[in-house]
Amino acid sequence: MPGKQVQLKTVRFGEITVDTRLIIAVPKGLLGFESSRSFVIIETPDSEPFKWFQSLDDPALAFVIVNPLVFFADYRIDVDPRELSELELSDPGSVMTYVIVSVPDGDMSRMSVNLQGPVVICTKNNLAKQLVLVNGPYSTTHPLLPQLGGAGESTVSASATKMMSG
Numbered sequence: 001m002p003g004k005q006v007q008l009k010t011v012r013f014g015e016i017t018v019d020t021r022l023i024i025a026v027p028k029g030l031l032g033f034e035s036s037r038s039f040v041i042i043e044t045p046d047s048e049p050f051k052w053f054q055s056l057d058d059p060a061l062a063f064v065i066v067n068p069l070v071f072f073a074d075y076r077i078d079v080d081p082r083e084l085s086e087l088e089l090s091d092p093g094s095v096m097t098y099v100i101v102s103v104p105d106g107d108m109s110r111m112s113v114n115l116q117g118p119v120v121i122c123t124k125n126n127l128a129k130q131l132v133l134v135n136g137p138y139s140t141t142h143p144l145l146p147q148l149g150g151a152g153e154s155t156v157s158a159s160a161t162k163m164m165s166g
Contacts, residue, residue: 011060012052013042023056024121026128027086030100031117036061039128050101053119065098068115071144077118077133086129087122094124102141112141 003021010016024039038056049070055061068075077097089095097120099113115138121128 008056009059010054012062024126024128028129030130033061064101066101066113068097068099075115079131083131087127088125089122094122096121096123109145111144113144114140115142116140
């Protein structure tokens with residue numbers, strides 16, 4: 001049964017209707033965007049595996065996100081449990097992890113992901129936090145397309161192009 005519906009105006013998607021049960025609270029905001037604390041994930045079939053992390057506080061703010069395991073099967077984050085206590089996690093299996101995608105100057109060949117700053121979301125209560133992994137092998141601009149090569153690269157590039165122009 002759907003929850004309460006709210007209407008939101010966004011720059012990229014125009015006016016959208018959001019089920020309040022899908023609103024994700026980010027109490028400390030994202031790095032550099034601390035004033036935006038409510039988000040919703042917007043999925044479009046033609047842009048999978050990419051999604052939008054749309055701010056409800058700033059109609060112009062929307063990040064392209066992706067599950068890092070889609071491209072980096074060995075991606076692991078080592079987190080102090082105290083850092084995740086803010087998410088009120090009772091079950092480690094109730095966490096979704098996303099990373100933010102960047103496309104410098106719209107150049108798909110330079111597309112990268114921030115593996116050093118994943119966004120973790122507790123799916124039981126929709127609380128989220130951006131982590132900062134300081135002593136690991138990951139960077140904030142980890143190239144995405146070299147992970148694929150060949151046909152996979154063109155498919156992902158096409159999906160990303162649709163996201164950026166949609």
